Amino acid sequence: MNEFFAGVLAALMSMLPGGAAEDAGYAGYLEADYVYAAPISAGRIAGIAVTEGQAIAAGELLFTLESGQQQALLDAAEARVEAARATLQNLESGGRSEEIDVIRANLGKARADLALAQSNLARSEKLLAAGTVASVRVEQDRAALAAAEAQVAQLTAQVNVAELPARDAQQVAAEANLAAAEADAGRVALDLEERHTRAPVGGTVDRLFYAAGEIAMAGAPVVAILPEGALEARFFVPEAERAALAVGQTVSVSCDGCMAMTAVVTRLASEPQTTPPVIYSREERGRLVYLVEAQLDAPGNLRPGQPVTVTP
Structure with a gap:
């Protein structure tokens, strides 16, 4: 019920002799403040999960918007999170076990080659002493031994490096990348969830x-909801009788075809619904009416707009 309707009704009440008060009570109507559910972002409506007149609970799905783009963005964000997590784990634990196993296998072969080079050099040195081989053969075996020793040293260093965790700066950077990826994924997940309005x-x-x-x-509102317990009676009281009502007072509400109900006064308007002159004479004061709101205890199946009669 809009303010225009309230003003018209107040004006009609003020034209009655003695104002709106009669033996039958004060004239008024039922009203409620609706809650409007709207999407946060624009989009095509994929489906509406409720119908007009349906009773719903808080948190129940009302409608969904198309979310294919948001789902694709979430999949990409989650993939980035997994990549960042794998990088951090690799830095924290060193190289992968499979890579280290390969290096160790190469190291084993290099050590075997070293042992063979040592044996070949020892044999050629004996043969040189016996005069059965040339000195060039001994030099060749010594060079092969040096190469084998260098290969063993290189592979040993590779194993040691692969088993080391990341340096502090690298690990900090990887942790920051993971946190950023997780935050981005969370934001995209929220965007996707917002396509479902509850x-x-x-x-x-x-x-x-x-x-x-x-x-x-x-x-833009898609669904209008009449909240539970939102129905209230709005009625008009003459200026001379306004002081007899108080916030918290219980009043009786009746209407055509409904049982008598009780309501609690929640608001007394401080200004009248008409526009009288600045100085109120006794006659003018008799024409003033004030809006009063009273919360219904058990409205049943009544709806906003129902005319009612209220008696203190």
């Missing part, structure tokens, strides 16, 4: 503004 409150679906396949703009 009910912020429990209540009844009052109206659907879009249908599946239509494009909803960011912030």
Whole structure:
């Protein structure tokens, strides 16, 4: 119910003799503040999970937007997280065990070649002493031994390096990359989740503004929800009787075709609903009416807009 309607009703009440108060009570209507569910970002509606008049609970899915692009971005972000995590684990533990096994196998072969080179040199030195081989053969065996020793030393160093963890600076950089990748994945996951709009409150679906396949703009309401316990009676009290009501007071509410209900006054307007002159005469004060709001205890199946009568 809009302010224009309230103003018209107040004006009508002020035209009645003695204001709005009658033996039957004060005239008014039922009203409620709706909650509107809207998407955070624009997109085509893939599906609407509720219907008008359906009772829903807080957190229940209302509608979804197409999310193929967001899903692809999430898959890519998660892949980057796995790559960053693998890099960090590799730096923390050194080389992979398979790589180290290959280096160790090469080291074993190099040590065998070293042993053979040592044996060949010892034999050629004996033969040289006996005068059965030339000195050039001994020089060749000595060169082969030196090469074998160098190969063993190189592979031993490679094994030692592969088994070492990363240096501090490298590890810090890898940890930062992993944290950044995880943060990016979290942001993309949130974007994907926001394509699924859920009910912020429990209540009844009052109206659907879009249908599946239509494009909803960011912030444009798609579903209107009448929250549980949001129904209230709004009625008008003459100026002379306003002081008799107080916030927290219990009043009786009735309407055509419904059982009597109780409501608790939650608000007394501080300004009248008409525009009187600055100086109020006794006659003018009698024409003033004030808006009062009272929260219904058990509204049942009543809806906003229902005319009601309120009695203190």
